[in-house]
Amino acid sequence: MVVLLVQIEMEKKVFGGCIYCSQKGAGELINNIGSIESQVKNYLNSYRAKRANKFIVYFQNFTNTYDSVENLKKKYDSSLIDDRIIGISIGTRPDCITEEIAKLLSTYTNKYNVCVELGLQTVNEKIGDLINLKYNSSDFTNAVKILNKYNIDIVAHIMVGLPNETINDIKDTVNFINNHNITGIKIHSTYIVKDTILANMYKNHVYKPLDIDDYVETLIDILTHLNPNLIIHRIVGDSPKDILIAPEWNKHKLFVIHEFERRFKARNLYQGIYYKENEIWK
Numbered sequence: 436m437v438v439l440l441v442q443i444e445m446e447k448k449v450f451g452g453c454i455y456c457s458q459k460g461a462g463e464l465i466n467n468i469g470s471i472e473s474q475v476k477n478y479l480n481s482y483r484a485k486r487a488n489k490f491i492v493y494f495q496n497f498t499n500t501y502d503s504v505e506n507l508k509k510k511y512d513s514s515l516i517d518d519r520i521i522g523i524s525i526g527t528r529p530d531c532i533t534e535e536i537a538k539l540l541s542t543y544t545n546k547y548n549v550c551v552e553l554g555l556q557t558v559n560e561k562i563g564d565l566i567n568l569k570y571n572s573s574d575f576t577n578a579v580k581i582l583n584k585y586n587i588d589i590v591a592h593i594m595v596g597l598p599n600e601t602i603n604d605i606k607d608t609v610n611f612i613n614n615h616n617i618t619g620i621k622i623h624s625t626y627i628v629k630d631t632i633l634a635n636m637y638k639n640h641v642y643k644p645l646d647i648d649d650y651v652e653t654l655i656d657i658l659t660h661l662n663p664n665l666i667i668h669r670i671v672g673d674s675p676k677d678i679l680i681a682p683e684w685n686k687h688k689l690f691v692i693h694e695f696e697r698r699f700k701a702r703n704l705y706q707g708i709y710y711k712e713n714e715i716w717k
Contacts, residue, residue: 440493440495452567453556453566453567453568454566454567454598454631454632455625455626455627455628455631456631457628457631470513471510471513472514474514475513475514475517479517479519488519489519490517490520491520491521491522491548492515492522493523493524494510494514494523494524494525495526496526498527498528499525499526500528500532500551501528501531504535504536507536507539511523511525511539515543522547523543523547523549524551524552524590525540525549525550525551525552526552527551527552527554528553528554529554529575529577529578530569530570530574530578532551532553532577532578532581532582533581537581537584537585537587538585540582540585541587544587549587549588550587550588551578551582551590552591552592553579553591555572555575555612556568556592556593556597557593557597557600558572558604558608558611559604560572562597562598562599562600565598565599566597567632572611575591575615576615579615579617588619589616590617590621590666591615591617591619591620592620593608593609593623594623595623595624595625595650595653595654595657596624596644596650597625598636598642602653605653605656606660606715609661609716610716612665613661618666619665619666619667619668620665620667620668621669622657622670622671623669623671623672624650624671624672624685624691625645626644626672626674626679626685627680627682628674628678628679629678630678637680644682646682646684647682647684647691650691651691651694651695654670654695655695655698655704659705659706659707659709659710660707660709660710661706661710662707663705663707665706670692670695671685671692671695673685
């Protein structure tokens with residue numbers, strides 16, 4: 436099964452976006468030429484589609500529930516044009532989930548696997564303000580409650596290595612995740628790309644990204660304290676090499692994954708080894 440990335444044309448909810456996002460809203464790997472329907476057709480007719488016989492359409496970058504329900508339905512429908520498509524995944528902000536949108540998404544669940552990916556990033560509101568999220572953990576909780584009501588799968592995104600982030604912030608975020616009814620998680624490394632506020636902070640020595648050793652060790656801490664029932668969809672982000680400024684190790688995603696796996700196995704660890712229900716990671 437392959438995830439088919441498409442780009443939906445919508446307005447941004449927050450002026451300027453998050454400080455680490457490029458002008459494509461973290462959608463640098465998307466080939467967004469043409470309409471949504473044509474993007475799907477072009478992919479399914481390409482050699483890349485021969486790798487699988489089932490596909491999930493993924494509306495990835497920007498805020499893919501920030502529109503009227505009528506317009507959203509037209510856009511989602513325009514992607515579901517092939518019998519090989521078995522699922523639809525919607526990336527969005529927690530404060531852009533409403534009862535009406537959840538109802539719309541639920542209408543697809545009889546035929547498709549429907550998943551909403553919520554960008555939590557961190558529960559530290561000071562860091563959230565610094566990176567220009569403009570939403571908080573209560574927005575995430577509210578979105579989860581609404582989506583749970585309609586039995587829609589939820590994947591939370593968190594980031595490691597944000598400005599001013601400490602291990603206690605990581606602990607708070609993991610504890611928060613463990614106390615919500617979600618199905619999966621994506622863990623992103625914080626990397627610096629050209630023409631972003633974070634790039635300026637880096638050049639002015641206001642921000643320094645984690646080195647690879649610290650990142651891998653933080654991943655190990657997260658995975659060992661995370662609810663073992665959660666599906667891990669990602670443990671590191673990757674930026675196109677032509678716009679990446681730092682860290683250098685971000686160019687080598689497979690090396691990061693292999694190094695994590697090597698240390699994990701060498702220490703006989705597994706997901707949730709230190710997790711205990713109704714207890715917090717201190």
